[in-house]
């Protein structure tokens with residue numbers, strides 16, 4: 001399949017509009033940026049946009065995916081190596097950080113780094129010095145802008161001791177969070193139309209219109225694979241479709257049969273950040289104030305996440321907010337503060353339906 005690449009972050013939701021503004025703003029200064037969001041939400045796309053809007057635009061943008069590469073190879077990819085430093089190292093080779101000098105480097109899936117690699121990266125971020133594998137001397141004065149991305153909850157990893165706290169604070173100077181597509185459904189029709197004309201043009205076909213019924217089903221689906229999954233579906237519809245209009249019967253069963261395998265099924269299949277936070281609070285005994293509140297205030301999780309947590313709490317507490325506060329490990333005196341917080345941030349759900 002041909003990979004879709006859009007240069008722009010498309011969408012009309014408040015989240016996407018705010019994100020576009022923020023990208024423009026933060027691109028101009030040289031701060032490190034951490035991008036988080038589920039797989040397929042557009043982290044890659046955002047990293048490239050930041051580079052494109054930054055003063056470094058005429059220098060290199062180099063991406064490196066830190067997942068699934070053995071540690072020694074990752075070290076050599078990132079920092080380079082000298083000839084003879086390991087079997088197969090036939091010549092000196094600069095790493096991505098050196099190659100991106102003057103430009104930006106994008107470290108994708110940074111949560112997958114081993115602790116030794118985390119230490120090496122931290123040293124580079126603190127001193128600007130790096131050492132190629134097998135070299136005796138240090139290279140200094142490397143100037144790259146680091147953009148990192150992850151679909152993990154790094155703060156939780158820090159509390160579990162699997163991600164270095166000092167590195168987390170270094171990377172997390174500016175934090176951009178991208179909501180999953182199911183939390184900004186108003187973007188779906190825009191994306192569908194964009195992908196329809198993109199793939200039709202790419203395949204030399206005229207763009208088929210989509211019926212309102214089919215678009216409704218697509219908009220209501222849960223999209224566990226987010227925009228990537230949506231793009232793949234539209235490409236399939238463009239390539240395989242025969243009729244004049246795209247109708248519901250061309251859609252795969254999980255989208256067509258919502259109750260059988262659609263909106264509900266993805267929730268069972270994947271562990272979302274809400275699942276993780278709920279687990280932390282209900283099973284690991286962490287308090288709402290230490291696990292959820294700081295993340296929300298730093299905009300690392302969305303309002304919808306907090307609402308979903310409250311919804312689950314209300315479900316377990318049969319609609320009693322006092323019990324929710326207890327389930328979320330708060331002191332009895334904190335009940336008022338909790339309700340005030342929820343009201344102020346528009347996360348106070350009506351409790352009657354849970355009674």
Ligand SMILES: Nc1ncnc2c1ncn2[C@@H]1O[C@H](COP(=O)(O)OP(=O)(O)OP(=O)(O)O)[C@@H](O)[C@H]1O
Nearest residue numbers: 004005006009010039040041042043044045227228
């Ligand atoms: N808002 C958007 N507008 C246009 N295209 C988008 C948007 N969001 C994502 N895409 C497209 O969807 C595809 C997936 O996006 P991308 O690769 O950036 O996701 P990702 O978050 O990096 O995923 P992963 O975690 O799996 O690496 C890309 O082809 C990208 O261009």
Ligand SMILES: [Mg+2]
Nearest residue numbers: 040043044108
């Ligand atoms: Mg990516």
